[in-house]
Amino acid sequence: MGIFIGLTDVRAQRVISGDSIIKSINPKDSLSKKTDLETTVFYxxxxxxxxxxxxxxxxxxxxxxxxxxxxxxxxxxxxxxWSKNEVFAKGTLDTATKKIIGLPVFTQGQDKYDSEEVRYNFKSKRASIKAIVTQQGEGFVQGKTVKKDEEDNLYIRNAIYTTCNLTHPHFHIKASKIKVVGKKEIISGPFHFELNDIPLPIGLPFGFFPYSQPKEAGKSGIIVPTYGEEPSGRGFYLREGGYYWAASENIGVRFTGQIYSKGGWGLGANSQYNKRYRFAGSFNLAFNRNTNGDEFSPTKRTDFALQWSHSPQSRGNSSFSASVNIASNSYNQFNNYNSQQYLSNTIGSSVQYTKNIGQTIRTGISLRINQNTTTRVFDAGTEFNFGLNQFQPFKRKNSLGDQFLDQFRLGLDFSGGISMTNQVSDPYTRYEFDVYPRETNSQRGIIQKPFVPKTMDDLPPGVIPVDASTLPLLWEKAQTKFNYSIPLSLPNLKLNKYVNLTPGVSWSGNMYTRSYKYTYMKSDSTVRIDTVGGLPKFNSQLSFSASMNTRIYGTLRFKKGRLEALRHTIAPSFSLSYTPDYSDPTYGYYQDVRINNRKFINNEGVEQLGDIRRISTFDPRQMSYGGASGSISFGLQNTLEAKLKTKSDTATKQNEKITILDNFGINGSYNLLAKEYPLSNLNFNANSRVSEFDINIGGSFDPYLYVNDKLFFDVGRRTPDLMLSQGDGLARLTALNLSIGRRFAPAKSKDLKTSTNASEAQLKQINRNIDDYVDWNVPWTFSFSYQFSMNRMGLAAAQQISGLTFQGDLSLTEKWKFSMSSGYDFKYSGLTYTNMS
Structure with a gap:
């Protein structure tokens, strides 16, 4: 570092500089001429x-x-x-590219100015700037000529003001003069709006724009409330106003309140915390006193909500996560502004702790609480688990490669816990038989009649309130259950080099602390349920399976035209599984129970009194229709690809591959041990992408014959005869689903990658506050999807539903985004639920 004065008699001298050489002028140097500089100038x-x-x-x-x-x-x-106390800067012409490079960047404090030329006077502290681009608050100002005075006021001619951060903004306000007064306000003369450089007939003779400085992280301040009206609800409102307290760099708390013109009010506290590389979370507490209705018959309701979300970062062999959501039954219905939460009728909470010991052992414990705000059913429980990752018990230390015995893998999963619910079955339960036929056996059985509460405090039958007086009963009815599973992976076999054969064995079971015995009471057609204590009861199941798959390729080549070849890939798969009939009463897991006095002719042509249901001896709500399973599952997947020659002969790329059909699959199963209906429905699905459109289609065929029967109304009676054997075609289409959709977005945003590394607690937090998680880097998106579905039961007329859903968002500024989602139902000729935010 040196002081450059009186160096030589030569009028000018060139010094070759480098990055490491920095020179200075010191105003206090006694050898220097007295200047107006207040501090050292480094250059x-x-x-x-x-x-x-x-x-x-x-x-x-x-x-x-x-x-x-x-x-x-x-x-x-x-x-x-130095004679004028002035500095001048500009860019220079690059002789190679013929472009101006090194344009001036003038920075004063936190203000930054991009320009073509800058002239600044050290004495007057005034500047003259040409072609300026600068950010002022949350907006951006551009102008051809700018003068800056000693008090940091800007006088801009031929100016534009915008909140778009692009050099060439999509929209802006254009004015002949704009003045930026310190960091307080922005004032303009006559102005008009322009959209994509197209002048709009919208403007005013003058403009005033508040100077909104971007808020710094960790800074406390007042939160301005939002205002509006709920026409059919609580009236006019002021809400989400309050105070933000930056407690530290890791914790911030929002204290907010709300008030309504009909007398309602509410208070809330929301805290966000984050410890870098350790954990992050949020805590939310809300209390609302709502008043709805008119002044003559107001309805008052008190609602509360407690939410806590905690998610760990990847660290060590243990982790703790929590997603707690406790709320009153009517909170989502009367206090939510998010469509997903408004339509949701379930509230769930979970707390989990997991720890891995070495590479093999894993342990964990969890607590869960779930609540259905419609049925008022509450269930809670705690669970623990212990597991061994699959290991190779026969693998020797010095084994070379995977020998046959080395491929045996053994694992263990053991879990247990206690569950409690307020859905308590009465000692005498009425099982109502559904006469109306169902498509599958699993759909036949108990009618679940819809419960329509008259008031918010009404409970459906069999559901008791949860309070201090009912806790002893809830604890008495609690069920302790242990589960175990021992998966065994057998060696893979290669058949004829091209076919893969994978056998498998699975052993699993449960242990219960109590069981139940059922007795039919003929006098009132109810079933008496008696609790059986004693030693723990076990339920073990053993199943066997084997799967086989391969791939077959076929190629068709063409000698003329752009189309060079078509490749068809076929992937057939077969699997065989066997599971004994564990619902047979001889195992002790289920009991055959008579449930009514109905007389009818059964499938064997014999008159029968009363329907029989096979009910679990461990859970009165679980039924089975019996039968061992020895199933053969089959599937066939197809893909079709094309190879095209390039359009240009001089292109370096010889050809390109395109996918014509992403997938077309057919699958089904055949139960070798079933007494009737051994063949399942035949399902198919296909999907492809055509000109940016995603097309998906799927459906199901029923191969069995239906005949007219008055007892089964217009559906008809399903017979065990195949339609093919009766000459009535191959199968009947029972379900069809079609969707066609497309997403529009700027070209750059299509290449953005998304991360799926989120814990369950993080995903629940995102779903509860979906409006707070938006991709702000994409300026706009729009997507739509047309959906059509058809379902038909037997011979009845098909039920069809079709609709169009669409959603989109627009980034107005870097921190402002408008989002909208809606749809149109063609069947009912009306809009579906619409959400704008």
């Missing part, structure tokens, strides 16, 4: 520095930089004129 240049001692001028070329107090200037060329 440097990459190319060269030319000093003219007679004219007191310093010329900086190539990557020039200057630092003076809180002022910094960078440009390809900078000239210092």
């Amino acid at each position: 440097s240049a990459i190319d060269s520095t030319v000093l003219d001692a007679e004219k007191q001028v310093v010329n900086l070329y190539g990557g020039a930089k200057l630092k003076y107090g809180n002022i910094a200037l960078e440009a390809d060329y900078i000239r210092l004129d």
Whole structure:
């Protein structure tokens, strides 16, 4: 570092500069001429520095930089004129590209100005700037000529003001004059709006724009409330106003309140915390006193909600996560502004702790609480688990490669816990038989009649309130259950080099602390349920399976045209599984129970009194229709691809591959041990992408014959005869689903990658506050999807539903985004639920 005065008699001298050479002028140097500088001026240049001692001028070329107090200037060329106390900067012409490079960047404090030319006077502290681009608050100002005074006021001619952060903004306000008054306000003369450089007939004779400084993280301040009206609800409102307290760099708390014109009010506290590389979470507490209705018959209701979300970062072998959501039954219905939460009728909470020991052992414990706000059913429980990752018990230390015995893998999963619910079955339960036929056996059985509460406090039958007086009963009815599973992976076999054969064995079971015995009471057609204590009861199941798959390729080549070849890939798969009939009463897991006095002719042509249901001896709500399973499952997947020659003969790329059909699959199963209906429905699905449109289609065929029967109304009676055997075709289409959709977005955003590394607690937090998680980097998106579905039961007329759903968002500024989702139901000719935010 040196002081450049009186160096030589030569009028000008060129000094070759480098990045490491920084020179300065010190105003307090006794050898220097007295100047108006208040502090040292540092300057440097990459190319060269030319000093003219007679004219007191310093010329900086190539990557020039200057630092003076809180002022910094960078440009390809900078000239210092000490006689005028002035600095001038501009860019230079690159002879190779014929473009201007190194345009000046003038920075003063936190303000940054991009421009073509800058002239600044150290004495007057005034600047003249040409073609400026600068951010002022949350907006951006551009102008052809700008003057800056000593009090940091900007006077801009031919100016535009916008909140778009692009150099060439999509929208802006254009004015002949704009004045930026310090950091307080922005004032303009006559202005008009422009959209994509198209003037709009919208404007005013003058404009005033508040200077909104971007809020710094960790800064406390007042939160301005939002206002509006709920026409059919609580009236006019002011809500989400309050105070933000930055407790520390890791914790921030929002204290908010709300008030309504009909007398309602509410208070809330929301805290966000984050410990870098350790954990993150949020805590929310809300209490609302709502008043709805008119002044003559108001309805008052008290609602509350407690939410806590905690998610760990990847660290060590243990983790703790929590997603707690406790709320009153009517909270989502009367206090939510999010469509997903408003339509949701379930509230769930969970707390989990997991720990891995080495590479093999894993342990965990969890607590869960679930609540259905419609049925008022509450269930809670705690669970623990212990597991061994699959290991190779027969693998020797010095074994080379995977020998046959080395491929045996053994694992263990053991879990247990206690569950409690307020859905308590009465000692005498009425099982109502559903006469109306169902498509599958699993759909036949108990009618679940819809419960319509008359008031918010009504409970459906069999559901008791949860309070201190009912806790002993809930604990008495609690069920302790242990589960175990021992998966065994057998070696894979290669058949004829091309077919993969994978056998498998699974052993699993449960242990219960109590069981039940059922007795039919003929007098009132109810079933008496008796609790059986004693030693723990076990339920073990053993199943066997084997799967086989391969791939077959077929190629068709063409000699003429762009189409070079078509490749068809077929992937057939077969699997065989066997599971004994564990619902047979001889195992003790189920009991055959008579449930009514109905007389009818059964499938064997014999008159029968009363329907029989096979009910679990461990859970009165669980039924089975019996039968061992020895199933053969089959599937066939197809893909179709094309290889095209390039359009240009000089192109370096010889050909390109495109997918014509992503997938077309058919699958089904055949139960070798079933007494009737051994063949399942035949399902198919296909999907492809055509000109940016995603097309998906799927459906199901029923192969069995239906005949007209008055007892089964217009559906008809399903017979065990195949339609093919009766000459009535192959199968009947019972379900068809079709969807066609497309997403529009700027080209750059389509290449953005998304992360799926989120814990369950994080995903629940995102789903509860979906409006707070938006991709702000994408300026706009729009997507739509047409959906059609058809379902038909037997011979009855098909039921069809079709609709169009669409959603989109628009980034108005870097921190403002407008989102909307809606749809149209063609069957009912009306809009579906619409959400705008």
